[in-house]
Amino acid sequence: MTGWRPPLALVLAWFALLALLALTVTLAYVPLHAFNAVAALTIGTIKAAIVAAVFMELRARGPRTFVFAGAGLFWLGILLWLGMMDFLTRT
Amino acid sequence: MPDAVAPQFISVRHRDETAELGMWVFIATEVLLFGGLILGYLVYRHAYPAAFAAASRHTEIVIGTANTAILLTSSFLVAWAVEVFAAETRKICAGLLWAAIVLGMTFIVLKGIEYAGEYREHLVPGIDFNFKANEANGAQLFFVFYFVATAIHALHMLIGIGLLAVMATLTWRSPSTRHRAALHSTALYWHFVDLVWIFLFALIYLPGRSS
Amino acid sequence: MSEDNYLNAGYSLRSWFLTTDHKRIAILYFASLIFFFFIGGAAATMIRIELATPQADLVSSDMYNRLFTMHGIIMVWFFLIPSIPNTLGNFIVPLMIGARDLAFPRLNLLSWYLFMLGGTVTLFAILAGGVDTGWTFYTPFSTLYSNSYVVLAVAGVFIAGFSSILTGLNFIITFHRLRAPGLTWYRLPLFIWSLYATSVILVLATPVLAMTLVLIAVERVLGVGIFDPRIGGDPLLFQHLFWFYSHPAVYIMILPGMGVINELVSCFSRKQVFGYKFVAWASMAIAAVGFLVWGHHMFVSGQSLLASLVFSFMSFIVAVPSAIKVFNWTATLHKGSIHFDAPMLYALAFIGLFTIGGLTGLFLACLAYDVHATDTYFVVAHFHYIMVGGMVTAYFGGLHYWWPKITGRLYSEYWARASAVLIFFGFNLTFFPQFVLGAEGMPRRYHVYPPEFQVWNVLSSGGAVILAVAYLMPMFYLGYSLFFGRRAPANPWNAPGLEWQTPSPPPEHNFDTQPVVTRPPYQYSPDFEAEPQNA
Numbered sequence: 001m002t003g004w005r006p007p008l009a010l011v012l013a014w015f016a017l018l019a020l021l022a023l024t025v026t027l028a029y030v031p032l033h034a035f036n037a038v039a040a041l042t043i044g045t046i047k048a049a050i051v052a053a054v055f056m057e058l059r060a061r062g063p064r065t066f067v068f069a070g071a072g073l074f075w076l077g078i079l080l081w082l083g084m085m086d087f088l089t090r091t
Numbered sequence: 092m093p094d095a096v097a098p099q100f101i102s103v104r105h106r107d108e109t110a111e112l113g114m115w116v117f118i119a120t121e122v123l124l125f126g127g128l129i130l131g132y133l134v135y136r137h138a139y140p141a142a143f144a145a146a147s148r149h150t151e152i153v154i155g156t157a158n159t160a161i162l163l164t165s166s167f168l169v170a171w172a173v174e175v176f177a178a179e180t181r182k183i184c185a186g187l188l189w190a191a192i193v194l195g196m197t198f199i200v201l202k203g204i205e206y207a208g209e210y211r212e213h214l215v216p217g218i219d220f221n222f223k224a225n226e227a228n229g230a231q232l233f234f235v236f237y238f239v240a241t242a243i244h245a246l247h248m249l250i251g252i253g254l255l256a257v258m259a260t261l262t263w264r265s266p267s268t269r270h271r272a273a274l275h276s277t278a279l280y281w282h283f284v285d286l287v288w289i290f291l292f293a294l295i296y297l298p299g300r301s302s
Numbered sequence: 303m304s305e306d307n308y309l310n311a312g313y314s315l316r317s318w319f320l321t322t323d324h325k326r327i328a329i330l331y332f333a334s335l336i337f338f339f340f341i342g343g344a345a346a347t348m349i350r351i352e353l354a355t356p357q358a359d360l361v362s363s364d365m366y367n368r369l370f371t372m373h374g375i376i377m378v379w380f381f382l383i384p385s386i387p388n389t390l391g392n393f394i395v396p397l398m399i400g401a402r403d404l405a406f407p408r409l410n411l412l413s414w415y416l417f418m419l420g421g422t423v424t425l426f427a428i429l430a431g432g433v434d435t436g437w438t439f440y441t442p443f444s445t446l447y448s449n450s451y452v453v454l455a456v457a458g459v460f461i462a463g464f465s466s467i468l469t470g471l472n473f474i475i476t477f478h479r480l481r482a483p484g485l486t487w488y489r490l491p492l493f494i495w496s497l498y499a500t501s502v503i504l505v506l507a508t509p510v511l512a513m514t515l516v517l518i519a520v521e522r523v524l525g526v527g528i529f530d531p532r533i534g535g536d537p538l539l540f541q542h543l544f545w546f547y548s549h550p551a552v553y554i555m556i557l558p559g560m561g562v563i564n565e566l567v568s569c570f571s572r573k574q575v576f577g578y579k580f581v582a583w584a585s586m587a588i589a590a591v592g593f594l595v596w597g598h599h600m601f602v603s604g605q606s607l608l609a610s611l612v613f614s615f616m617s618f619i620v621a622v623p624s625a626i627k628v629f630n631w632t633a634t635l636h637k638g639s640i641h642f643d644a645p646m647l648y649a650l651a652f653i654g655l656f657t658i659g660g661l662t663g664l665f666l667a668c669l670a671y672d673v674h675a676t677d678t679y680f681v682v683a684h685f686h687y688i689m690v691g692g693m694v695t696a697y698f699g700g701l702h703y704w705w706p707k708i709t710g711r712l713y714s715e716y717w718a719r720a721s722a723v724l725i726f727f728g729f730n731l732t733f734f735p736q737f738v739l740g741a742e743g744m745p746r747r748y749h750v751y752p753p754e755f756q757v758w759n760v761l762s763s764g765g766a767v768i769l770a771v772a773y774l775m776p777m778f779y780l781g782y783s784l785f786f787g788r789r790a791p792a793n794p795w796n797a798p799g800l801e802w803q804t805p806s807p808p809p810e811h812n813f814d815t816q817p818v819v820t821r822p823p824y825q826y827s828p829d830f831e832a833e834p835q836n837a
Contacts, residue, residue, distance in 0.1 A: 010170050010171055014167040097407070
């Protein structure tokens with residue numbers, strides 16, 4: 001039966017995600033102090049980008065879908081940035 | 092087989108593209124929903140770094156990692172199912188969706204086991220909480236966040252499992268273009284639930300492991 | 303009615319309560335909103351009666367707390383936020399863009415049912431004994447110490463929030479995907495631009511409120527939570543999360559009103575709106591910048607000084623697009639052929655009252671003055687000038703403008719004008735004294751006050767009586783018109799919009815043939831005749 005195989009891009013994405021998961025768990029046990037958090041969130045962001053671009057097909061969509069997809073993230077950024085601003089600058 | 096579209100649409104393609112755009116708007120709302128929790132987490136992690144790290148160490152990293160792998164794989168299966176959606180391959184497509192559902196249920200079961208473990212270790216705020224004195228406050232805040240965030244995430248997973256089950260059943264019988272659009276939207280929702288977990292995993296299970 | 307239209311397309315209960323026709327859903331919302339407006343108004347009546355004397359003679363302190371809480375919750379979430387978008391928006395949007403319906407009609411019906419469910423739960427909370435936290439639910443009082451039905455109330459608002467989100471989602475997708483052929487973005491009426499901006503806020507701000515309400519409920523049920531100071535929680539976190547939604551929420555409330563004013567000012571000046579693109583993008587700017595100012599509700603709360611400065615600065619910035627709109631409306635009037643029909647009276651009232659409300663907002667944006675004015679009647683007067691003097695006025699203006707289209711009937715112009723004038727007079731008498739009271743130091747949410755404040759309170763309560771009568775009058779003459787009013791033609795105001803190019807009331811399918819748009823909106827010939835958008 002033809003047409004049942006998954007596209008190579010999907011399989012590669014899956015392997016990449018699992019590899020990044022292994023990486024992030026391993027790195028968590030390496031004492032990098034402040035950089036641990038940066039590493040964990042960076043790897044998480046890369047995994048999220050792979051899921052969004054490949055699984056959610058964002059790489060095949062036009063600018064309008066990008067804007068819609070990005071709007072939530074952008075506004076989340078506003079909430080986090082301006083929200084944290086108070087707590088970070090209290091004397 | 093041509094199927095009729097509702098009068099406000101001019102073609103099947105018009106309807107399907109509209110449905111997908113609608114799902115992206117819905118996903119944006121969900122980002123902000125979890126975003127409120129994330130702000131709370133960041134505020135208290137900044138205020139009580141040691142307590143948060145200590146509390147993180149009390150989470151079950153084995154279950155957490157296994158659950159992450161399970162969810163990533165289920166997303167892969169759902170994306171695969173969307174690619175092979177066609178009349179000839181409908182049983183394979185449905186089978187992939189059922190496999191994703193099984194993985195999703197496994198996630199829920201493991202989460203339940205995890206919750207039970209946390210109850211035994213006296214880590215449930217408001218019900219039974221006991222932690223080392225100087226870190227108890229921050230740890231309790233961490234665990235309130237942990238339970239609320241993972242419970243709401245699990246609720247979203249259950250909804251997703253329900254939607255996948257409906258789609259799997261419809262696909263098995265007789266897939267149409269309308270079902271393709273619905274599956275596509277369901278898949279977007281499922282991938283989003285996976286995305287949320289990726290970040291929750293990084294914030295809940297990984298901090299403090301190296302000390 | 304002689305021809306087939308959406309009203310006589312079925313008389314069964316099922317055809318109304320299971321409808322997916324955006325026009326019928328608008329009517330369902332309209333009826334519900336009248337009901338909630340009366341409940342919120344009843345609370346306001348009790349408040350103003352109590353405040354006519356300096357002593358506590360009508361109600362106890364506890365009861366007073368419940369009254370102003372109920373007034374706030376019902377008016378904000380169950381009247382103002384859904385008002386224009388879900389009644390006029392639902393009805394007019396597909397007509398205005400030449401579409402058969404909204405993008406997701408069943409989601410539209412679900413929105414109404416969620417709204418009703420949320421309203422029922424909230425009403426149950428009120429009838430069971432009420433909530434005493436203020437509509438702002440500040441912690442730790444709401445989570446740890448209040449002896450009232452907080453969880454029920456937040457549950458009701460939570461459910462209604464999903465109604466809001468679905469409405470915003472529906473509108474955004476409709477504007478992107480269902481515009482008639484030839485209807486480019488810059489040919490859309492400004493009502494649509496305003497509703498688009500409103501929908502962006504609905505969709506992005508409401509979920510944060512949803513999560514915040516869940517966290518209140520969790521803390522109340524578990525007895526401990528992330529706002530709990532006893533375990534190191536910060537009550538200000540609640541305020542940040544709450545106001546992140548609630549400040550943009552006030553723009554949800556006013557933007558649709560501004561959208562209506564565009565339509566009224568242009569139609570009754572027989573001129574296109576001055577500076578169309580500026581007004582369109584000002585709406586978007588208000589929506590965007592409106593997300594950056596929420597901390598101005600927290601200047602004296604213990605927020606950091608830097609945060610207060612940033613939020614103060616941004617609050618000055620957000621006034622600019624609103625001012626641009628006021629200037630452009632004024633310029634639209636200039637050299638127009640002014641007609642003082644009732645909708646225009648409302649529009650003119652809006653421009654004046656909104657300006658006063660907006661300017662006093664700048665007073666409050668100023669950090670130093672806000673320290674003096676916060677939590678006083680100055681704030682109460684400010685937001686009532688915008689919400690009631692602005693938004694409710696615009697709602698009434700839009701209602702009168704589109705009444706012939708919606709019902710197929712003409713109302714009595716004499717009574718409509720009388721009512722509009724009485725509303726203006728009653729409103730100012732009610733709320734202007736409150737600016738004085740606030741500047742002199744009377745705090746809000748108190749029903750006992752020093753005797754020297756009584757004069758202004760009596761003026762305010764007297765004004766409230768007039769306002770109440772004035773708000774009741776439309777019930778009578780609009781209701782009368784439903785049965786005995788003259789039948790309305792398709793285009794009673796001779797306006798160029800697409801919604802006027804189909805019969806009054808419209809047929810169920812809106813247009814007999816798909817309109818094709820060839821012109822920008824608000825086009826009038828030199829002798830002030832309308833040039834329809836699809837001619």
